[in-house]
Amino acid sequence: MNGEITDKNYILFLKGGHKIWINETQFEMLKNLLETNRKFIQVENWVFNKDEVAYIGPRREIEIAERIKKGEWQCQYGYWHNPGEECAHGELEKYTNNEGSNYQN
8 A cells, every 4th residue: 555544454365366356344244244144245346256265354464464475574773675585674762872973061
């Protein structure tokens, strides 16, 4: 996503790899529909066979799992880094706390 605010806090994964971002209301509706005998389900403009649902989960947790799967890692300062990338976020903190400064009064 591109940083815009959204209420789509869940992701519906279909077995073919398609993802559909859904909001809380759609999530609750989908949970109920999956327990029925209906073969096809509609979410927004999507109509699909309910047997094609792989899983539904919280967007934040899924996005974190996907980043880890790609080899990304999160430093102690909360920033994500690419595989093999070194973190320098502590350097800024060191200088703002004057730990790295040779300046003396």
